[in-house]
Amino acid sequence: MKATYSQYILDFKQASGTSRGVLKQKETWFIKLEDQGEWGIGECGILRGLSCDDRPDYEEKLQWACDHIHLGFEVLYSELKEFPSIQMGLETAFLSLTSKDPYCLFPSKFTNSKDSLPINGLIWMGDHAFMLKQLEQKLAAGFDCIKMKVGALDFDQELALLKTIRERFSKDEIVLRVDANGAFSPDEAPSKLDALAAFDIHSIEQPLQAGQWEAMATLCNNTPIPIALDEELIGVFDTSQKQALLDEIKPQYIILKPSFIGGFRGSQDWIDLANARKIGWWVTSALESNVGLNAITQWTFTLSPKGPQGLGTGSLYTNNIDSPLVVENGYIGYDKTRNWNTI
Numbered sequence: 001m002k003a004t005y006s007q008y009i010l011d012f013k014q015a016s017g018t019s020r021g022v023l024k025q026k027e028t029w030f031i032k033l034e035d036q037g038e039w040g041i042g043e044c045g046i047l048r049g050l051s052c053d054d055r056p057d058y059e060e061k062l063q064w065a066c067d068h069i070h071l072g073f074e075v076l077y078s079e080l081k082e083f084p085s086i087q088m089g090l091e092t093a094f095l096s097l098t099s100k101d102p103y104c105l106f107p108s109k110f111t112n113s114k115d116s117l118p119i120n121g122l123i124w125m126g127d128h129a130f131m132l133k134q135l136e137q138k139l140a141a142g143f144d145c146i147k148m149k150v151g152a153l154d155f156d157q158e159l160a161l162l163k164t165i166r167e168r169f170s171k172d173e174i175v176l177r178v179d180a181n182g183a184f185s186p187d188e189a190p191s192k193l194d195a196l197a198a199f200d201i202h203s204i205e206q207p208l209q210a211g212q213w214e215a216m217a218t219l220c221n222n223t224p225i226p227i228a229l230d231e232e233l234i235g236v237f238d239t240s241q242k243q244a245l246l247d248e249i250k251p252q253y254i255i256l257k258p259s260f261i262g263g264f265r266g267s268q269d270w271i272d273l274a275n276a277r278k279i280g281w282w283v284t285s286a287l288e289s290n291v292g293l294n295a296i297t298q299w300t301f302t303l304s305p306k307g308p309q310g311l312g313t314g315s316l317y318t319n320n321i322d323s324p325l326v327v328e329n330g331y332i333g334y335d336k337t338r339n340w341n342t343i
Contacts, residue, residue, distance in 0.1 A: 001035040003069035003093075005044075005062045010289055010317045016124045026287050026317070029062060031089045033069065033097045040097025043292035044089035045259035045285075052235035052260070053083040061086060077265065081237050088263035092295045103294060103323070103340055110301040116333035117301055118308040120145040120177060128157050135165065142329030145175040145202075145308035151183025155192065162199040171200035175308065182209035182231055189219055197224035203253055206230040217249045226252035230284075233270065234260050242273055253280040255310070260286055264299050271303070284310030290323035297325065297332055 010026040029044040044062065048054050053061075061083050065076055073094045080087050096102040109115035121143030123134045131148070138146055146165065150158045165174060176199060184192055184207045196204065203226040208216050210231040220227050229251045236242055246254075254274050256267045267283070274281050283300040285293050293314050300309055311332050314325050324338040 001033060001069055003031060003033050003066035005029055005031050005066055008289065010287075011319050012316055013318050016316065023287075028289055028292070029085075029089065030291065031062070031066070031086075031093045033093045035097060038097055040093045040095070040099070040102050041291060042089035042091065042093030042096060043259075043288050043295070044085045045288035045292045046085045047260075047286055050231070050234070050260075051085055053085055058083070065090060077263075081262075084262040084266060085259045087266065088259045088292075091263040091265065092292070095295075103291075104298070105295055106298040106302050108298070108301055111298060111334050111336065113334055113336045115301070116328075116331040117297065117305070117311065118145065118330060119143075119312040119327070119332050120147040120175075120308045120310055121330065122310075122312060123148045125149045125152050127153075128161060131161050132164065135161070139174075141327075144173065144330055145177065147177040147179060147310065149181065150178045150196075150204075151180040155195075159195060159199075162196070162201075166199045171202075175202045176200065177202050177205070179205040179230070180207045182206050184208060186212065186215040186219070190222070193219075193223055193225050201225045203228045205255060206232060210234065213245065213248050216251075220249055220251050223252075226280075228253035228255050230255040230257070233257075237262070239269060239273070242270060246273055246277055246279060250277075251279060253282070256281055256283045257286040258283070258296055258299070259288060259292060280306070282307060282309050285313050287313055287316070289317070290314050290321045290325055294323055294325055297334075 008028050008030060010028060012024055016023045027048060031042045031044060033040040046053060065086055073090060076090055077087050095105045099105055104111050121138030123131055123146060165176060178196060178201055186208060189207050205228045207219065207227060233254060236245055254270060256270055258264055258267045261267055261270060271281060282305060285296050293311065297311050312327055314320060315327065322341040324335045326333050326335045
């Protein structure tokens with residue numbers, strides 16, 4: 001078996017703002033396996049500044065994985081614990097290699113174009129007019145679950161936009177999720193969550209920066225809005241650590257980004273622990289190309305998840321890989337009459 005890796009730079013159609021800054025490009029990496037005329041591909045979806053494997057030796061570790069591909073997936077997965085995006089890339093590549101169709105990893109009604117998944121429509125940070133324009137586009141496209149970034153701009157402007165939505169649509173018509181990306185301090189978070197609660201918010205992602213377990217536990221215990229942990233899960237590798245985190249913080253939800261938490265295997269570990277504690281969850285992509293998004297979406301469908309998932313990022317780029325993935329009326333589906341680009 002032969003393994004190679006390559007870098008790919010994705011260009012955003014428009015600069016996309018978060019509380020951590022403005023994104024114009026997204027670096028990603030592909031691992032390709034070849035064995036006896038068959039091939040498989042996986043995406044290592046690192047996000048600089050956020051992934052725990054954003055390290056100077058990242059490319060060196062990719063090369064090591066390719067040089068030692070003969071060890072097999074189980075050994076490599078174990079050895080790459082601190083590189084969850086490479087774990088994800090390898091897991092997907094091995095699945096791809098052994099599939100009849102390298103891009104059909106989890107055959108189902110989804111890949112047979114018979115079913116689809118509801119997803120949220122994502123509104124990026126910007127001035128009020130820009131965010132309102134995005135909102136109008138998402139509503140016109142048929143989304144009934146909107147996710148809005150909050151925390152980096154004027155908070156009153158963000159509240160004003162939420163008010164605009166609620167004046168037009170009730171919570172039964174439009175589900176509102178907000179994502180703070182850790183932007184609030186422990187002191188200000190309670191009052192900000194109280195202000196947000198006036199607009200029937202479904203949930204808020206990561207109101208505090210990760211690592212403040214005691215403060216987050218206090219907030220989760222007293223919050224007027226269900227709290228979903230996101231960045232909090234990054235860099236937590238061992239099952240005992242995961243158990244301790246969930247038992248101390250007791251969140252209402254967790255958000256699973258396979259590229260950040262060890263692929264499908266790592267994500268399933270979190271799901272099992274969450275289910276045992278009656279903690280809700282949903283799956284979100286992490287700005288991967290359509291290669292990674294395809295794998296994550298197919299896997300997510302097999303879970304029969306509840307509610308909209310965060311899998312609508314494929315349209316963000318000018319140079320994404322053409323794929324059968326389609327987004328229509330707030331759902332992501334798979335049009336098997338469409339072809340993939342060759343990578």
